[in-house]
Amino acid sequence: MLRRIAALLRHPPPPPQRFFFLRLVSGKKEQEEEDDPSPPHFMVGYLVDSCGLAMADAVKASRHLKHLKSPQRPDAVLRLLREEGLCEPHIRRLVVSSPRVLVADAAKTLEPKIRALRAAGFSRSELAQLISANPNALRLRDAVRKIQFWRTMLGTQQKFLKLAKNVHLLSCKIDGEDTPILSFLRGVGMSSADIAKIVQRRPRLVSSRLKRIMLIVEQVKSLGVSPGSAMFLEALSTVSNLSEATLESKSRLLRSYGWSEDELLRAFQQFPIILRLSEEKIRRAMDFLLKEAGYEPSYVARRAVLLGYSIDRRLIPRFYVLQFLKNRGLPGGDNDLLTAMMISEKKFMAKYLAQVQQALPGIVDSYPEVSTMRNAI
Template sequence: MLRRLAGGPRRLPPLLRRFCAPPTAAPPPAAADFMAQFLIDSCELPLSDAIKACRHLAHLKSPDRPAAVLRLLRREGLSPSHLRRLVVSMPKLLLASPDKTLEPKIRALRSAGFSPAELGELVTANPNALRVRDVIPKIEFWRKLLGSKQKFLKLARNVHLLSRRIDGDGTPILSFLRRIGMPDPHIAMILERRPRLVSSRLKRIELIAEQVQNLGVSPGSRTFVEAFSTVSNLSQATLESKSSLLLGYGWSRDDLLRAFRQFPIVLRLSEGKLRVAMDFLIKEAGYEPSYVARKAVLLGYSIDRRLKPRFYVLRFLKEKGLPGGRLDLLTAMMIAESKFKEKYLPLLQPSFPGMIGMYPDVAAVMNAVS
């Protein structure tokens, strides 16, 4: 197969063979050739991935050790897809001793409750599960904090998770978050949403927590989870830009803080969405900026599928003195779509027979009730 891809005799082309050599000493060309061929044949690796992987294996004079490792992993239930991903992400694993290193670790992982499929998911997402010492206590620590095996497997995609040292209360980041008053369930929520925080610098976490507290959000509250996620996801320049945009619509600093405390996601919305929503609510619908700040959740709804069509329906009902006309806009937004259509659209049917069919087409609804 390699001969066909390389277009020549048994060995790889010189240009490709050069990439298989380790940085210090170049092996005989035939060695690099046979290891790349072995990876292609045994793991179905593409030629480019085989070339990259063989940089770590080109010193081998036979494929016996890698073959034994692959046999063990197949026997333990890893699929061909798992093997390909594992070899690409950590080819040095093929140099480990199957009997002395890998088999005991796999046996420990299986005894910890991981099925063959879960084992494959874990080691391909985080090969450190087969490399680091004391991996089981670390897994149990994170699994207990997160509350389930599936949540741990998701967080394990952060390759640093199992290489971090755990002492006493865990990592320095966890100790800090607990110290400022965050309960474990809230810490788990943050880690689920922002897995990279596990490997962040402590000073960065301290700065984010300080910024969120300065915005008036208590670390012990559920809102702190959303606020922390928002601030950690945005640069200072982006936060300032979005804040300036909202202040430009007549919000005071207190309005901005109130909106953020109520709906921290507001600063994760794109500037385009914020601008369109504020233009509609203040300039077209006629709401005061302070009202929008108190009901900042409104900014998170779809403009064309929810906000505009429901507003026009409510405005018509109010003009005609019909039930629902005096409904608060946010209250109307929170009603399930099916219930809103069932309760309020029939009231428009006498005047607009086709309303149920055209809703929520904004242009059609607006033209009908205007």
């Protein structure tokens, strides 16, 4: 199952000869720059003194500004930005990511765009946050229309601003009322609510190439997760971030605990997040469930969500509470571990831990400290 994902998502690297050539060219260029005896452009010092850039960032940014003969335009741009509420960290972030903003015409180009953003409902502080995080807000002619599109989809201004740092969102092509990718996702059966969640969780996904999204969706469907299912959103998020190396490593790890190919597939269908868990977390949870708690690999495969809970604060403590109740013949001791894991802490304490407290006064004060639970229960 995991290898099938990798085969479809793998992007073959350029031939080794090309990498070797690129290293030679890059190394030669870097050496030439290091050996260049000419004095630095005046904008290097300007970027350090007026914009607060570190020397390395200033040198890099100055390469885009070598045609400038005076600081007249940069002065006008910085003056406008400060008047509009951008503080030094905002300006520094903006100039590092988009140094060419300093050569824009402050009066004819930037000021009208800033007024349009203000008219779109951004306060001074929100405007500063937006511009510094996403220079496309000033660079693109249709930025306001695209901002309004994403803001409407997400529901609130704050949700949009949280995603503003993804510069590709404002670069997406919008055809009428939708983008090609969002239109495709609607077409395969995803609801508007789930699409909004995808935008919030994986903004790079909805701003990538349509062919890539189509490939990922088809792969998720081939793994038995349909667009209308509750797990499709998580499966899509998971598969879109998988690399071949991660797939192979986690496949080997899960198989080393006795899972079959079919069990891996079922586990993914029930709990796609399993492939986003760290190997350390998987290993610790499986070691506990199989070696200490005594469950069979097939039991865990059918309840893969167990691996996603906190090991020290939920999985281990709750297991030992159930063990205590079972050993004493008390109500709840024979309940399935997953049933006890899924309820809230408040309900668990009332339904299960309260009975342990009667037999072991003071145990609540130590719960859920793992060593205490092991020793006491």
